[in-house]
Amino acid sequence: SQQGEEDPQALSIQEGENATMNCSYKTSINNLQWYRQNSGRGLVHLILIRSNEREKHSGRLRVTLDTSKKSSSLLITASRAADTASYFCATGFQGAQKLVFGQGTRLTINP
Amino acid sequence: KAGVTQTPRYLIKTRGQQVTLSCSPISGHRSVSWYQQTPGQGLQFLFEYFSETQRNKGNFPGRFSGRQFSNSRSEMNVSTLELGDSALYLCASSLLARPNTDTQYFGPGTRLTVL
Numbered sequence: 001s002q003q004g005e006e007d008p009q010a011l012s013i014q015e016g017e018n019a020t021m022n023c024s025y026k027t028s029i030n031n032l033q034w035y036r037q038n039s040g041r042g043l044v045h046l047i048l049i050r051s052n053e054r055e056k057h058s059g060r061l062r063v064t065l066d067t068s069k070k071s072s073s074l075l076i077t078a079s080r081a082a083d084t085a086s087y088f089c090a091t092g093f094q095g096a097q098k099l100v101f102g103q104g105t106r107l108t109i110n111p
Numbered sequence: 112k113a114g115v116t117q118t119p120r121y122l123i124k125t126r127g128q129q130v131t132l133s134c135s136p137i138s139g140h141r142s143v144s145w146y147q148q149t150p151g152q153g154l155q156f157l158f159e160y161f162s163e164t165q166r167n168k169g170n171f172p173g174r175f176s177g178r179q180f181s182n183s184r185s186e187m188n189v190s191t192l193e194l195g196d197s198a199l200y201l202c203a204s205s206l207l208a209r210p211n212t213d214t215q216y217f218g219p220g221t222r223l224t225v226l
Contacts, residue, residue, distance in 0.1 A: 030212045042115070042201060042217040050212075088154065092211035097167040098144060099211060101154035 004089050004102035012108040019076045021105040023089030024069075030092040032065055032072045033099065037086045046074075046087075079109045112138055115218035117202050123224045129190040132221045136183050136204030143185040144215065145177060148199040157200075160185055161208055189223075197225045 004025040013019055023032070031050045035043040049056045049065045049072065056063045062075040076083055086106050090099040116135045124130050136143050145157040156169040160179035177187040183204075189196055199222050203215035 033214070035217075040199060040220075040222070042219040043203075043215075045214045045216065048214055090215075094211075097142075097159045097161070097209065097211055098156045098169070099215060100156070101146075103153045 004091055004100065006087075006089060006102040006105045008105060009103065010106045010108070012110060013079060014110050015079060015081055017079055019079050019083070019107055019109075021074045021087050021089075021107070022071060023073070023102050024071045025089075025091045025100075025102075026070065027093060029067075030094055032063075033090045033092070034061075034063060034072075034074050035088045035090060035101075037088065037104070039085075043088065076107075079107075081109050081111055083107060084109045115202055115204050115216050117200075117218035117221050119221060120219065121222045121224075123226060124192050125226050126192055126194060128192050129188065130192060130223060131186055131188050132200055132202075132223075134185045134187075134202030134204075134218060136185070136202075137206075137216055140204035140206050140216070141183050142205045142208055142213075143179055143183060144203045144205075145185070145187050146201045146203065147171075148201060148220070149197070154201070157187065192225045194225050196223065198223060 007022045033048045034046040037043045060077045065072045086104045088104045089102045118133045142161045144159040159167045163179045174190045179185045199220045201220045203217045205213040207213045
């Protein structure tokens with residue numbers, strides 16, 4: 001399967017701490033994207049990193065991509081209660097007009 | 112700009128019935144993709160349309176079909192519903208013609224329950 005795998009499946013931390021989620025995939029990609037989903041709603045795009053990029057930042061988010069290890073990580077710094085959600089990585093492959101999503105990490109921020 | 116809209120938001124059907132879900136993309140977006148989300152299988156790609164043409168289809172039975180209209184609005188249809196079709200159906204649109212490389216903007220989803 002081309003589907004990415006995310007680790008951990010669930011993560012619970014205290015407000016103010018940093019949260020790190022990892023994503024691994026199996027084949028060469030064009031890009032990797034991270035999305036957030038709140039409680040069964042639609043997905044919200046967070047950040048896109050292309051295969052020739054190694055790191056990207058957006059506000060409190062930092063994404064890294066290691067194509068040699070076929071893995072990516074999403075770091076959320078100074079977490080807030082509003083960050084409680086499921087986080088998905090999605091990979092785009094050459095020649096396939098679709099994204100392939102991982103199973104997601106359920107993040108809980110405790111006040 | 113208005114976001115991606117999906118109607119209806121909730122549906123309850125019984126086995127054997129059919130259902131049609133609708134998706135209106137962001138104005139100017141011509142690519143529309145559909146995904147099925149279930150607790151067991153996660154997010155799975157159904158199909159993608161661009162300029163009224165289906166360019167890619169996921170591994171779903173022929174009971175799942177879709178179409179796109181000239182205004183880029185899209186519908187998906189599921190015939191002969193089964194209990195396992197209960198899911199959140201998500202529609203996403205992208206500005207450019209390459210959903211595998213572009214940001215996708217998702218609608219709120221249609222929650223389908225099959226009894």
